Amino acid sequence: MVANSLRARVRAEMIDEIKAVARRHLATDGANLSLRAVARDLGMASSAIYRYFPSRDDLLTTLILEAYVALGDAVEAADAAVDRDDLRGRWFASCRAARAWALANTAEYALLYGSPVPGYTAPDDTIEPAARPPMTLIGIARDGLATGQLTPPPAADLPQPVQDDLADIAASLAPGMPAALLARGMAGWTQLFGLISFELFGRIKGALPHRDDYFDHQIALMADLVGLPR
Template identity: 65%
Template sequence: MPERSLSAGFRVWQGDGMSAPSIRARVRAEIIEEIKAVARRHLETEGGNLSLRAVARDLGMVSSAIYRYFPSRDALLTALIIEAYQALGDAAEAGDAAVARDDLRGRWLGVSHAVRAWSLAHPAEYALLYGSPVPGYAAPSETVVPAQRVVFALAEIMVDGAAAGRLAPPEATPVPPRVRVDLARLLAPRPGALTEDQLVRCMAAWSQLFGLVSFEVFGRLAQGVVEDSEAYFDHQMRLTADLAGLPAEPGHADGRDEADEPSHSEEPDEPGRPDERDELRGRDDDEPGHAAAPAGGSGQPASEE
């Protein structure tokens, strides 16, 4: 039982000059981590309906002992939520850091794909953050800052773009007066970093990002809707980059990879010019029985979006 580890730890560390309080703190921290690890396993099968009694039973503890570490189920849920938000924020910021600072669109895609990858790898924790609310649980204020890290990562990319004068002007879509009050409050800590319209676009992209991830995590795209979910996600995130006004990736006119471009082995025919193959065969377009090719050529591959 974990409760017996305190005396064992004391015997192990006593010879190293550690005091009893420091040993207790170390053992307590280890038990807390064990409790959270077991609770995460319960999330995978039970969702947010955690039972402290069930967690204690899996740990070999009497049910009353777990309250020494978490005074309530809500306290344990809060600890799990904060850690999940922090892990997701770490992933998003790592995705941003992996791309050159001047590649604004690449950074945007780096953040987006990192959020998707983390969420698919941790569906139970993602569901705790963005799934159905846990009955009877109200997230306390200490969850707010960790929850904002992803949108702040996206906003920072737009701030860098705005500072460099590289954001495209927004479409003229009036913002409702009541929404403008909220935007002003959000913009107040960093006056001048973004305009109201730029922040609106950032928040729309943020909503789109988590909407797409939720659809995939919760199986909404797996019922004959989208076969290649990763390609679909990437395309949608490029659309949000357009919405945000971000410039194309360096070396690409529209932000797409060269591998995505259609391959053209022949130059398109000029209007009014005979097909070179017909010239080689000694025929003109106006020969009897020879129909002109449709404009654009039937053999040209369709351009992919």
């Protein structure tokens, strides 16, 4: 079986090489990835790629899934590196990590959070890793609740239907989380996504030279909204 494993090893290396080249092309050409161009870079015929990936969409899906995992890893690692009781520090670290990853991997971020490709539908494998960054933020709020550092926002403002919907989500994803607090955590995630997208997709332009500070301030506003103590 040595020979077999040799074959398998070569195959695995080939797959890695294809993904690496594809990622490189992604950075320059965006989502319209050309299999033929990748094949050219690898010095092989375009048809040979199909030995490793059944279709172009399949290659893209693999890249997307790995990108989700990479982003999730980055955010969770940043959160884990901070003292558990330093809620605000964890919030900042997580958000900054997401932004840093997006700035370093703009093409892949656009693939994850940009407009979806028309024919393409994301496989179910992506919904779990896609939920990791928002779950990290919500986890910070939940920990604050558990330690008493954080007092839940009033639920009076919450319409009953939303209250019920959020209670269902909390029941399956974050047991014990009050609906009103969950809503604010999700607002924080929405804001984070919006901030990164605006910065990456060029809405802000040169109008805001101190982008790091602006980002921090906007993130701080959301930390206040969630109720993280200073």
